[in-house]
Amino acid sequence: MLGPITLRNAQPPARRDSDPANTLDHVDRQLLIALTEDAGVTNKALAGRLGLAESTCAYRVRALREAGIITGTRIQLDLALLGYPLQAIIMVRLGSHTMANVNQLYDALAATPGVVQAFHVAGADDFYLHVAVENAEALRDFVLQHVTSHRVVRQTETHLVFDVRGGAGVLTAPPGR
Amino acid sequence: MLGPITLRNAQPPARRDSDPANTLDHVDRQLLIALTEDAGVTNKALAGRLGLAESTCAYRVRALREAGIITGTRIQLDLALLGYPLQAIIMVRLGSHTMANVNQLYDALAATPGVVQAFHVAGADDFYLHVAVENAEALRDFVLQHVTSHRVVRQTETHLVFDVRGGAGVLTAPPGR
């Protein structure tokens, strides 16, 4: 695996400071695309796929991590197999929008078990919560116990999720190239 | 890295068939939590953290993959650093809901560059698209060129995303244990 990196002598990331996107060349882009499809690919396979030397490939991936472009790697779980087959988007609207209220609630909601992702958004609603639960009853309990129980929450709206898909992402069509 | 696996003789996943969630023991749970935090952790470190033998640790992770609980690993990208600092949720409502219409549009939207995630939902709206774009102009163009350009799309509503966070996930509080 292209694991944690500690650079000792070289200083690769200097190049992507002020305008990172424009310093990403075609090879970097291809690397990111390949790694987005499967982060578990070995350096050898990755190098072979792009026609790079293994040493070069490892170096560039390391540089992408150092530059902060790649922020980490996550596993993907089958939530249904884990016993949480029901997903929903819960839209949360506050009654009071002081900075403290908003931030505290955001922290609390994101830390609530069952929350897969939390969006802080502009507009009439304040947060969208993507949650996964065991069943309809658990969903009701989730909203009552962990969302509307917060004083600042004025209103919620729960939308059942039939399906979620990872999208194409941003890397398929180079922006300025 | 706990990479792609090709089992040759052993058949580990037999145990989690009919009721997978209930066969997940505490060790599996801890493994998934650790891997969710950082999928790039080495097997050695993972084994050490949980107090398992390395061989056992590797075996269990492999079994989780074989069972389909772990469906893959993805890298996380800093979208802003990549030149896409603006994120939005676009709610999409159709005018006609034939199965073919819905599925075709879902496919098309998910495959559109810039789409990070696509939700197919119940209710008045049909899809929520989480998108990342270069700037406000690109967002407008995205909606006009890639969403409302589809005939079946009756209405869209775009909500700016201030911030997204990964939530606590489903694994922090064991369900039946």
Place this chain on the structure above:
DNA sequence: TGTGAAATATAACGCTA
């Protein structure tokens, strides 16, 4: 970019409880 050597990870095996 390539090479080689050391460190590490993985897969497979046999043994134990």
Place this chain on the structure above:
DNA sequence: TAGCGTTATATTTCACA
């Protein structure tokens, strides 16, 4: 059946040319 330790193989990492 699950866990452990060992071995052989594969892979990564790092230093140097």
